[in-house]
Amino acid sequence: MSVTKIGTMFGDVVNGLFKKPATNLYPFERREAPERLRGHVVWDASLCTGCGLCAKDCPSNALDMIVLDRKAKRFVMRYRLDQCTYCAQCATSCRAGAISLAYDQWELAAPTRESFLHIYGAPDDIAEALAAEANGETGEA
Numbered sequence: 001m002s003v004t005k006i007g008t009m010f011g012d013v014v015n016g017l018f019k020k021p022a023t024n025l026y027p028f029e030r031r032e033a034p035e036r037l038r039g040h041v042v043w044d045a046s047l048c049t050g051c052g053l054c055a056k057d058c059p060s061n062a063l064d065m066i067v068l069d070r071k072a073k074r075f076v077m078r079y080r081l082d083q084c085t086y087c088a089q090c091a092t093s094c095r096a097g098a099i100s101l102a103y104d105q106w107e108l109a110a111p112t113r114e115s116f117l118h119i120y121g122a123p124d125d126i127a128e129a130l131a132a133e134a135n136g137e138t139g140e141a
Contacts, residue, residue: 064077
């Protein structure tokens with residue numbers, strides 16, 4: 001290594017000691033997410049018709065629609081966050097407008113894999129759907 005390269009490197013090190021860092025101290029300093037960012041799937045059960053197009057059209061099989069009673073509008077949606085590609089095909093396919101992607105929910109860090117499974121629906125419906133699944137019955141659309 002030549003003397004000029006060492007001098008240049010030493011100058012860069014000294015300058016770096018007195019400059020402000022170029023990075024943020026994430027997660028302590030958070031920036032606002034862009035409004036067009038595609039984040040987690042948000043499901044509005046009151047608008048859902050239970051047609052299951054969201055699950056059928058999902059290219060990554062991240063969604064499952066479990067129909068308990070179509071007339072009473074009792075549906076449960078299972079969303080696997082770790083499989084989602086955030087393509088928004090589910091929101092495009094939903095004719096009722098029950099699915100959207102939240103721009104402010106985008107973080108993917110979790111200590112366990114179970115944290116990536118979200119089950120949407122009424123608590124009683126979720127319990128019934130999980131019990132039926134454990135017994136081997138399927139109600140998926």
